[in-house]
Amino acid sequence: MALVELEPRRRGMNVACAGVEPRRRGERSARPALERLLERLSPRARRVVTALDADRLLEQRIELPSGLSPCEVERHLHARLSRLAATLDEPPVFDFSLVDDIDFRTRVPQRLSWRLVACRPSELETRLGEFAGLGLKIAAVDVDLFALSRLVERTPADALLYRDGHRLWLVRDGFRLAMDLAGVDPGQALVDWLPAVWGDAPPVRLWLAGDGWASSDPIGLSGALGRRVAPYESRAIGTRPGRGDGGDARLALAYALAVRGCR
Structure with missing residues (x-):
């Protein structure tokens, strides 16, 4: 893709x-x-x-x-x-x-x-x-960008974080590579990355999707980030039927997380 x-x-x-x-x-x-x-x-x-x-x-x-x-x-x-x-x-x-x-x-x-x-x-x-x-x-990138693009269009999020294996992708103002997470704990990377990007800015809405994020525990993530994180309704974004490659099952379920301001 x-x-x-x-x-x-x-x-x-x-x-x-x-x-x-x-x-x-x-x-x-x-x-x-x-x-x-x-x-x-x-x-x-x-x-x-x-x-x-x-x-x-x-x-x-x-x-x-x-x-x-x-x-x-x-x-x-x-x-x-x-x-x-x-x-x-x-x-x-x-x-x-x-x-x-x-x-x-x-x-x-x-x-x-x-x-x-x-x-x-x-x-x-x-x-x-x-x-x-x-x-x-x-x-x-080795992802289903057709499905990922539909996810971006559907959400009012300020950004989307997508984990593909050990890589973390940031979607904001287009698709931008955020950082390489090889050998790094993703939760800790988020703790370090979020304040650096938004700091004390207004509340931020994030979508976390893909392998490792679809089953993220919002309570545990809230503790790791030091911010209140509320789950949105999970959505199946789906892929085109009959593709033959499975349509990248890692993106079959997106778990949306609303990140409230750090208070």
Whole structure:
């Protein structure tokens, strides 16, 4: 599976490719490769690179001209995606959402962002040229992103924490890798991570899903975090029937946790 995150900006038409840096023999995470990649980038590009735990690290970013209406941006995006889908043997699954923040005096969008979840990462990586005019971030992950994207769309959560084996994934403003939990107790990592991210911010709602989180004890987690954690109703997010790969049973049940402010 692959994740594609599109974040157009407002001015100019500047495309920058951050490049590819492979993971070297003996490296247990993608972090060293990311550090090597960052060393080769300009200071401006460093601000937009996101750590991707994948064998290949790749980012492209484009800035759209100002003055486009949300409808114009949406038409532009769908035209690109239609051409891409036509080149694939098996049409990808697209999960599309557009968010706009409009200046009501000028009726001009000040911020446009959307995300796209698609399958067939090998096809996408070989056809990046089809996305000229769009910004891409691709991360290879062994999860059912179709189901995961539906989970994100359904919840009002500020973020989603997804545990895949020993890795903890953070979903906030798109899909972002939070940290590598290899050899680290996940509960302790949450204790260290939550205050660093939100501190004394207003109450935060989290969704915890996947292997190890579906059966989490809210009382025990509350004690570990030092915060009051209340369970939401658990939901089966399901997957497409007849996939043949089990649809990643780790995501069959999501357990939502509302994290109240630390008082």
